[in-house]
């Protein structure tokens with residue numbers, strides 16, 4: 001028996017809608033996420049039931065209050081990684097871990113790119129977005145993780161399974177991680193550099209990275225982990241079928257992996273609040289059915 005029945009990643013319209021349906025059905029439901037982009041000051045003029053415009057902030061606050069009324073546990077924590085395990089999934093956040101029977105991905109879309117000129121030329125030839133997928137190919141090699149947050153720190157720590165030669169490069173951003181993560185990096189001898197990588201070099205595969213000050217370093221692998229982990233990152237590590245940066249889900253919001261559902265902008269259909277809310281409801285319905293079938 002898992003400690004959570006349905007775990008939802010994302011606190012936007014899709015995630016909150018899924019949370020309302022799952023909580024109201026009596027499921028032990030946990031939602032992780034904060035600061036949805038829709039929660040800004042911009043007005044929404046086309047959402048059903050609001051003849052006067054409503055701000056995104058108010059709509060999200062109302063949705064969150066409604067989910068809480070149905071007993072959903074909500075925490076403003078970023079999810080760093082999701083791994084399949086016996087009978088479900090283990091979800092790692094910046095503050096801990098949870099075991100769940102089913103997952104609803106409702107992360108929206110926002111992959112932050114690091115601004116490296118010819119990055120795409122080396123994708124699959126040294127550049128990767130997924131340690132669980134490609135860490136193995138870097139056994140004992142010299143690798144860099146590009147990013148400034150807990151996602152990057154966690155990817156760097158996961159790389160230690162394969163190699164001790166790991167450096168985090170923040171692209172001139174301030175490292176934005178908790179003291180606990182900083183201590184873990186220090187204890188593992190993972191250097192953090194604030195320089196900016198501007199381009200990559202190598203015949204056939206990555207051999208060198210070039211910094212904005214003209215200096216260079218040898219590198220065998222470069223893992224991109226800017227901002228927070230998003231749908232594409234979870235999809236890559238779990239082996240979900242993708243359509244570009246979006247996750248493939250059927251009309252029940254079911255992905256190719258049993259127990260993993262996806263809803264809202266991360267599925268990439270009609271990116272609107274009404275669609276996200278509808279898909280969130282459907283994802284919850286499917287997840288509820290799945291959990292009951294599993295006896296979880």
Ligand SMILES: Cc1cc2nc3c(=O)[nH]c(=O)nc-3n(C[C@H](O)[C@H](O)[C@H](O)COP(=O)(O)OP(=O)(O)OC[C@H]3O[C@@H](n4cnc5c(N)ncnc54)[C@H](O)[C@@H]3O)c2cc1C
Nearest residue numbers: 010011012013014033036078079107108264265271272273
């Ligand atoms: C400027 C602007 C104006 C818009 N105006 C309208 C409009 O008027 N009407 C309309 O219908 N739509 C509008 N949209 C589109 C609408 O905002 C989206 O379609 C909708 O928000 C999608 O909802 P979602 O829940 O799928 O994703 P999002 O709203 O993007 O929410 C995703 C959530 O997941 C969280 N998340 C992501 N990764 C993680 C992680 N690793 N761990 C924890 N949490 C994570 C994010 O922080 C966020 O809280 C607008 C969008 C923009 C940008």
